[in-house]
Amino acid sequence: MSTVIPKPLGDLIDSLAQLPGVGPRTAERYAYYLLRAEASKADSLVQSLAKLHAGIKYCPKTFALISSDQELSPIYTDPKRNKQQVAVVADPFDIVALEKTNSYSGTYHVLGGLVSPIDNIGPQQLKIKELIQRIDEDKVTELILATNASVEGESTALLITQQVANRPVKLTRLARGLPVGVDLEYADQITLTRALEGRQSL
Amino acid sequence: MSTVIPKPLGDLIDSLAQLPGVGPRTAERYAYYLLRAEASKADSLVQSLAKLHAGIKYCPKTFALISSDQELSPIYTDPKRNKQQVAVVADPFDIVALEKTNSYSGTYHVLGGLVSPIDNIGPQQLKIKELIQRIDEDKVTELILATNASVEGESTALLITQQVANRPVKLTRLARGLPVGVDLEYADQITLTRALEGRQSL
Numbered sequence: 001m002s003t004v005i006p007k008p009l010g011d012l013i014d015s016l017a018q019l020p021g022v023g024p025r026t027a028e029r030y031a032y033y034l035l036r037a038e039a040s041k042a043d044s045l046v047q048s049l050a051k052l053h054a055g056i057k058y059c060p061k062t063f064a065l066i067s068s069d070q071e072l073s074p075i076y077t078d079p080k081r082n083k084q085q086v087a088v089v090a091d092p093f094d095i096v097a098l099e100k101t102n103s104y105s106g107t108y109h110v111l112g113g114l115v116s117p118i119d120n121i122g123p124q125q126l127k128i129k130e131l132i133q134r135i136d137e138d139k140v141t142e143l144i145l146a147t148n149a150s151v152e153g154e155s156t157a158l159l160i161t162q163q164v165a166n167r168p169v170k171l172t173r174l175a176r177g178l179p180v181g182v183d184l185e186y187a188d189q190i191t192l193t194r195a196l197e198g199r200q201s202l
Numbered sequence: 203m204s205t206v207i208p209k210p211l212g213d214l215i216d217s218l219a220q221l222p223g224v225g226p227r228t229a230e231r232y233a234y235y236l237l238r239a240e241a242s243k244a245d246s247l248v249q250s251l252a253k254l255h256a257g258i259k260y261c262p263k264t265f266a267l268i269s270s271d272q273e274l275s276p277i278y279t280d281p282k283r284n285k286q287q288v289a290v291v292a293d294p295f296d297i298v299a300l301e302k303t304n305s306y307s308g309t310y311h312v313l314g315g316l317v318s319p320i321d322n323i324g325p326q327q328l329k330i331k332e333l334i335q336r337i338d339e340d341k342v343t344e345l346i347l348a349t350n351a352s353v354e355g356e357s358t359a360l361l362i363t364q365q366v367a368n369r370p371v372k373l374t375r376l377a378r379g380l381p382v383g384v385d386l387e388y389a390d391q392i393t394l395t396r397a398l399e400g401r402q403s404l
Contacts, residue, residue, distance in 0.1 A: 004277065004301050006269040008257030012250040018243060019232045028295055030221045031254075035267070039255040041220060048214040049248045052233075053241045055210030065237070067208040075206065093230055099206050 009035065061134065063110035063127050065092045075099075075107055082106045087144040088131065088160065090114045090153070098146065106144070109134060114152035115159060123159055131160070135167055142170045149176060211237065263336065265312035265329050267294045277301075277309055284308045289346040290333065290362065292316045292355070300348065308346070311336060316354035317361060325361055333362070337369055344372045351378060 005013070009031055017027035034042045059066045059073035066073050075081060075095070085106030089095060095108050111126040113119075134140060145160060147153035161171055176194035178187055187195070207215070211233055219229035236244045261268045261275035268275050277283060277297070287308030291297060297310050313328040315321075336342060347362060349355035363373055378396035380389055389397070 004266075004298050006258055006267050006272070008250065008253045008269060009267055012247075012254055015243075015247040015250045018239075020235050021228075021231070026223075028298070029223070032293070032295060033222045034251070035254060035258060037220075041217075042251050042254055045214075045217040046248050046251045048210065048217045049236070049244050049251070051210045052214055052237060052244055056208055056237060064206075065208050065211060067210060070208070091234070093234060096206050096230070 058110075062108050063092075063112060063130070064095055064108055073108075080105065083138045084141045085144070086131075086134065086138075086140050086142070087146045089146050090148065090156070094146065106142070111147075111156065114147060114150075114156045116152045123163075126156070128160060128163060132164060132167070135164060135169055140169055142172060145171060145173045260312075264310050265294075265314060265332070266297055266310055275310075282307065285340045286343045287346070288333075288336065288340075288342050288344070289348045291348050292350065292358070296348065308344070313349075313358065316349060316352075316358045318354045325365075328358070330362060330365060334366060334369070337366060337371055342371055344374060347373060347375045 012031045012034070013024065013027045016022060016030050017024055019027075022030070034045070055068050056065055057068050058064070059070075059076060062073045062076050064073040064075065076083070082105055086109050087095075087098060087104065087106060088109050088111060089098070090111050090113055092110050095110070098104055098108075109127065109131050111128065111131075113121050113126055115121060115123060115126065131143075135143070143160070143164065145157040147156050157173060164171070175198055176191065177198055178184065178191065178195050184192070214233045214236070215226065215229045218224060218232050219226055221229075224232070236247070257270050258267055259270050260266070261272075261278060264275045264278050266275040266277065278285070284307055288311050289300060289306065289308060290311050290313060291300070292313050292315055294312050297312070300306055300310075311329065311333050313330065313333075315323050315328055317323060317325060317328065333345075337345070345362070345366065347359040349358050359375060366373070377400055378393065379400055380386065380393065380397050386394070
């Protein structure tokens, strides 16, 4: 192929193909797009990539992503937010999803993953110790376990439940049930079971 | 969102979301991946992107992509290749696809697109004039019109047929028919019509 794809383009394709879910064909498409677009587009990508690792760090309290010039996450320092209510999530982008609802005014704690023996992620790799510290320091009254409804999400939630058992904190879990707009007949069995279990009186 | 996604990360997401077929969610996933991966991965992407526009140009003869330090495409200059046989393709990556077959030893001519009134691409935007020049200079005997089987591909092929009508060059078209491994009953009507029309004697 070396005669067909010039090296600078081949290098870019190789780099792009490392992105999650991107195969060689998609990488070629991205590379060719960047080549045909004005140089400014590739430039802006270069600029933002170069600033990425230097410009971002983790909030030492919530482990959300913050700019390097910030000390703590603005969500944590915001006086309007209830520090005693903490939503526990796996990844920083879960915060984005929950914030979009505009119906939560507590703070967050990012675990940095979920327990997953296959990927070699044990409880020690997650920010559980730091979470327990926060419970004590901020006198947290409610932990909302907002992990995914997967095996990993459920076992991580169970693990946290066990670890904070001796602390006076209320544990809640995001409701499982029928997604809005989905017909009952198309819902899978487990979702429907959860929807039945969690049924609410009118 | 500005409080949730720090600016360096937001900038990267915006840049990545400009890639073809990449929405905000996918861009977030790529950005988060690059953030979690070692800095070397983002670095190698930066390096290859920075070298892209400066390191690549179009071959002035075939309009295939070549490194800036090359004068002509190696496929064109290779003495083992038959300069009198030219496969006419829309984009540089079509060459990659044809080269993978290992069954073509002619050269290529990249049109740089297909006639498409919707995208405002007319015959003037394509390298048709340069193709005709090549026919005369290299005494081309066969043009293989290897454009897509789409409306744009067919009309571009028709256009080239008209423009070279007064030159002593044989025009061929890639065969249309049943793809290998596809059952007759699942083939669409047009493909089957073409397969019938192009039937070959045993």
